[in-house]
Amino acid sequence: MIYTCTFNPSVDYVVHVDELRVGELNRALKTLTFPGGKGINVSRVLKRLGVDSTALGFAGGFTGQFIETELQKEGIRCDFVHVSGQTRINVKLKAKQETEINGQGPTIASEDAAQLMAKIETLSTGDVLVLAGSVPSSLPADVYEQMAAETAKRKARLVVDTSGPALRALLACRPFLIKPNHHELAELFDTSKLTKEEIVIYGRCLTEMGIRHVIVSMGGDGAFYFGKEVALFAEAPQGTVRNSVGAGDSMVAGFLAAQESGKSIEEAFAYSVAAGSATAFSEDLCTKEEVEALVDRIRVIRL
Numbered sequence: 001m002i003y004t005c006t007f008n009p010s011v012d013y014v015v016h017v018d019e020l021r022v023g024e025l026n027r028a029l030k031t032l033t034f035p036g037g038k039g040i041n042v043s044r045v046l047k048r049l050g051v052d053s054t055a056l057g058f059a060g061g062f063t064g065q066f067i068e069t070e071l072q073k074e075g076i077r078c079d080f081v082h083v084s085g086q087t088r089i090n091v092k093l094k095a096k097q098e099t100e101i102n103g104q105g106p107t108i109a110s111e112d113a114a115q116l117m118a119k120i121e122t123l124s125t126g127d128v129l130v131l132a133g134s135v136p137s138s139l140p141a142d143v144y145e146q147m148a149a150e151t152a153k154r155k156a157r158l159v160v161d162t163s164g165p166a167l168r169a170l171l172a173c174r175p176f177l178i179k180p181n182h183h184e185l186a187e188l189f190d191t192s193k194l195t196k197e198e199i200v201i202y203g204r205c206l207t208e209m210g211i212r213h214v215i216v217s218m219g220g221d222g223a224f225y226f227g228k229e230v231a232l233f234a235e236a237p238q239g240t241v242r243n244s245v246g247a248g249d250s251m252v253a254g255f256l257a258a259q260e261s262g263k264s265i266e267e268a269f270a271y272s273v274a275a276g277s278a279t280a281f282s283e284d285l286c287t288k289e290e291v292e293a294l295v296d297r298i299r300v301i302r303l
C-alpha cells in the first residue's frame with residue numbers, strides 16, 4: 001500500500017475574475033473548490049492513474065470533513081487524525097496575474113501527533129510512505145525524521161517531497177525517491193542558482209549518498225532523473241500553463257504509478273514528466289487520458 005501524509009492539508013478555493021481591483025467589489029466569473037495539500041494531490045493523481053493509496057494527516061472542522069468527503073467520492077481511502085480547529089482554506093485568485101492567500105492551519109496537539117505516529121507504526125515491508133509538504137510549527141521540528149526512522153525499521157520505502165531543513169535532515173535516511181525542484185536543490189547545497197551542468201553534479205552526489213531515485217524538476221525547462229546506474233534529461237512538452245499548483249506532486253505520483261506497473265526507469269521518468277505537464281496544462285490535477293496523450297511527446301535523453 002502507498003500511504004501519503006499531509007500535515008497541513010487545505011481546501012483550495014479557486015476564484016477567477018476578469019481583473020482584480022483592490023479595495024473594490026470584485027465579482028467572480030467562476031469558482032472551483034478542491035481538496036488540497038501535497039500528499040493529498042499525490043493520492044488524487046495516483047487514483048486517476050489506477051493506483052490505490054491511503055491519505056494520512058490531520059483534518060479538523062467542516063473544512064476537514066469536506067476534504068474527507070471529496071476524497072472518498074474519488075475512491076481514496078482516508079485515515080486522518082481528527083483535530084480541534086479548522087483545516088485551512090487557501091484562496092487562489094486568478095486574474096491577469098495569480099494571487100494566493102494561504103490560510104493558517106490548526107494547532108496540532110502532542111496527542112494528535114502520537115496518533116499519527118501510531119498509524120506509521122503499522123507500515124510493513126513493501127509499503128510506501130510519501131512525506132510531502134512543510135511541517136507545522138506546532139509539531140516537533142524532527143517529526144519527519146521520526147517517521148522516516150519508523151519507516152526504515154519496518155522495511156517500507158520512503159518518498160520525500162519537501163524542502164529546506166526538513167529535506168536536508170531526511171537525506172541521511174536514504175529515501176527511495178526525492179523530488180526537489182532546481183531552486184530547492186540549490187538551497188540544499190547552499191547556493192543561489194544552478195546551471196544544468198551543476199544540477200548534474202549535485203544530482204549524482206545525492207545518488208552517491210544512497211538515495212535511489214532523484215527527480216529534479218525545472219518547470220518548462222524540463223527535468224532531470226538520477227539513479228545509481230543512469231542519469232536522464234527530459235524536455236518539457238509545449239502547452240499553455242493554466243495551473244501552478246500540484247505539478248510537482250503529479251510528477252511524484254506519475255513516477256510511483258509507472259513503477260507499480262513495472263515500467264522501465266526511462267518510461268517511469270517520461271510518465272512522471274507527462275503527469276506534471278498535464279497538471280500544469282489543466283485547471284485541476286491531471287487525468288490518465290491527459291497524461292497518456294502527452295507521454296509520447298516526452299523525449300528522454302541519457303546523459
